[in-house]
Amino acid sequence: MTDKSAIKEALEKFFGHKSFKSELQERAITCAVKKKQDVYVSMPTGSGKSLCFQLPGLMCENQLTIVFSPLLALIKDQIDHLAKLKVQADSLNSKMSTKERERVIMDLRAIKTNIKFLYITPEQAATKFFQDLLHSLHKHKKLAYFAVDEAHCVSQWGHDFRPDYLKLGDLRAKYPDVVWLALTATASKEVREDIYKQLRLRQPVAQFSTPSFRSNLYYDIVYKNSIEDDFHHLATFAQHCLGDESEFKATPKGKRGCGIIYCRTRDQVERVAVGVSKQGVGTVAYHAGLKTAERTEVQEAWMRGDQPIICATNSFGMGVDKPSVRFVIHWDVPQNVAAYYQESGRAGRDGLQSYCRLYYGREDVRSIRFLLQNDAQRARGRGDREMLTERALRQFERIVDFCEQTRCRHKLFADYFGDPAPDCSAQCDVCKRPKQAAKALETFQKLCMD
Numbered sequence: 275m276t277d278k279s280a281i282k283e284a285l286e287k288f289f290g291h292k293s294f295k296s297e298l299q300e301r302a303i304t305c306a307v308k309k310k311q312d313v314y315v316s317m318p319t320g321s322g323k324s325l326c327f328q329l330p331g332l333m334c335e336n337q338l339t340i341v342f343s344p345l346l347a348l349i350k351d352q353i354d355h356l357a358k359l360k361v362q363a364d365s366l367n368s369k370m371s372t373k374e375r376e377r378v379i380m381d382l383r384a385i386k387t388n389i390k391f392l393y394i395t396p397e398q399a400a401t402k403f404f405q406d407l408l409h410s411l412h413k414h415k416k417l418a419y420f421a422v423d424e425a426h427c428v429s430q431w432g433h434d435f436r437p438d439y440l441k442l443g444d445l446r447a448k449y450p451d452v453v454w455l456a457l458t459a460t461a462s463k464e465v466r467e468d469i470y471k472q473l474r475l476r477q478p479v480a481q482f483s484t485p486s487f488r489s490n491l492y493y494d495i496v497y498k499n500s501i502e503d504d505f506h507h508l509a510t511f512a513q514h515c516l517g518d519e520s521e522f523k524a525t526p527k528g529k530r531g532c533g534i535i536y537c538r539t540r541d542q543v544e545r546v547a548v549g550v551s552k553q554g555v556g557t558v559a560y561h562a563g564l565k566t567a568e569r570t571e572v573q574e575a576w577m578r579g580d581q582p583i584i585c586a587t588n589s590f591g592m593g594v595d596k597p598s599v600r601f602v603i604h605w606d607v608p609q610n611v612a613a614y615y616q617e618s619g620r621a622g623r624d625g626l627q628s629y630c631r632l633y634y635g636r637e638d639v640r641s642i643r644f645l646l647q648n649d650a651q652r653a654r655g656r657g658d659r660e661m662l663t664e665r666a667l668r669q670f671e672r673i674v675d676f677c678e679q680t681r682c683r684h685k686l687f688a689d690y691f692g693d694p695a696p697d698c699s700a701q702c703d704v705c706k707r708p709k710q711a712a713k714a715l716e717t718f719q720k721l722c723m724d
């Protein structure tokens with residue numbers, strides 16, 4: 275039997291899936307099964323990264339996979355999910371009863387081990403007890419893979435760095451023959467390189483990453499000092515993106531599209547929502563200052579499509595997955611490239627043409643920079659805090675730089691994620707009208723000097 279059909283068969287047998295979720299998923303799994311290289315997978319949340327270690331793990335008879343995972347809650351979810359599929363997965367952690375723990379250890383020490391996945395936090399992995407256990411599992415050739423889920427936690431540049439993750443690198447030297455699989459949601463180039471280094475993945479690592487390029491999103495920057503009436507400008511653009519009633523840009527489900535306007539502060543959210551509404555384009559406000567019930571109501575009205583335009587702070591959007599978002603406007607400069615990518619990326623999930631606009635002004639930059647500098651000053655000499663605040667400042671300067679350049683907007687993201695330059699095809703203001711974009715920037719900078 276060829277590898278390919280054996281994998282397909284296992285996919286159906288263990289998980290009941292008829293096909294892979296993506297070509298990338300299939301290629302990553304095929305590569306992991308071969309055990310020739312360490313594997314790095316970076317795909318957005320929900321794309322099925324777990325399968326990239328679970329399927330290869332299940333295909334190793336009489337062996338188990340050690341899965342490093344940052345949180346007991348995540349571990350529990352995965353174990354429960356596997357249990358439903360009749361796959362034995364267990365954990366070793368402080369929350370377990372002695373009896374439970376003994377059952378797991380007995381099975382791991384038995385001649386024939388039934389556990390296929392052992393989930394463990396890096397903190398638990400660092401204990402002497404676990405190190406001895408690993409030693410014995412390895413001696414008896416029971417280790418299929420080491421899998422590191424949420425691998426960005428390894429990196430100091432990742433958003434939730436965990437120092438104990440750094441110790442995982444030592445296992446590579448101890449057990450050189452075991453293949454490593456590292457998985458994370460879209461990570462920057464910096465984070466990826468750090469993951470390779472810290473886990474001591476063996477070069478060349480087989481890398482499977484979803485490209486960051488979103489070809490249906492049109493990006494542009496409008497300089498705030500070039501417009502006369504802020505709210506009128508916003509309202510006109512929003513209406514243009516949604517299409518007017520007469521042309522009624524219906525989405526496949528027959529619903530009119532919707533949009534998000536991001537502002538930095540609550541006050542700004544209120545001001546913009548009122549201002550745009552006064553232009554005859556109804557806009558609702560959403561921020562952490564609202565009562566929970568109000569917030570839920572606003573969000574639901576937007577989800578249903580009764581209130582197509584929401585004006586919000588960046589607290590809005592996590593876990594919101596609405597396909598027909600036709601525009602995302604940033605009325606203030608985003609915090610950094612990652613936030614900009616993630617927030618603007620909520621547009622066009624349905625694959626239809628959508629618009630991402632950033633309104634840029636030096637006053638906003640000055641006030642954000644001022645806050646960040648204050649944070650950094652206060653954190654001086656305070657270890658991790660100092661590092662984090664300084665990084666926040668550096669990352670902010672990176673996006674400021676970007677706004678004052680005339681480079682393809684999609685290329686910024688590609689650089690950030692370490693992807694090759696995408697074919698923008700006039701999906702940004704710079705590529706569409708280079709001369710005009712250069713002129714607009716020049717005028718902006720001149721006006722700032724006056």
Ligand code: ADP
Pocket residue numbers: 291292293294295296317318319320321322323324325
């Ligand atoms: P991620 O870790 O990338 O966020 P998960 O591994 O949690 O994603 O998977 C997300 C969902 O996709 C799960 O419900 C999983 O069962 C499902 N899934 C994964 N692979 C496939 C597939 N080949 N066919 C159908 N569903 C899949």
Ligand code: MG
Pocket residue numbers: 323324423
């Ligand atoms: Mg996952």
Ligand code: ZN
Pocket residue numbers: 681682683684685698699700701702703704705706
């Ligand atoms: Zn471009």
